[in-house]
Amino acid sequence: MRPCDHNIKLTLELVNEMIRLADQGDDNRDDSGCGILYGILRDSAYKIKKIAEEEKDAHIRKGWWNTNQMINQSMEKELKNG
Secondary structure, three states, X not given: OOHHHHHHXXXXXXXXXXXXXXXXXXXXXXXXXXXXXXXXXXXXXXXXXXXXXHHHHHHHHHOOOOHHHHXXXXXXXXXXXX
């Protein structure tokens, strides 16, 4: 996998974690200040995700993105995590 593709993949994983954390934080918040924090986190994650997905699509169109390798790595990760 090309380093640039790997970094896009990691970015997409990171934004999914950001969204998950924002949802969890919203569910557990006690005041409006936390609501603002988690709203900003969620909004930022979706903005970054949009850009990362556009870049991934551009790499796929250029033939740089190795979809088969990504599927194999994902399957190996799932098997390892049980």
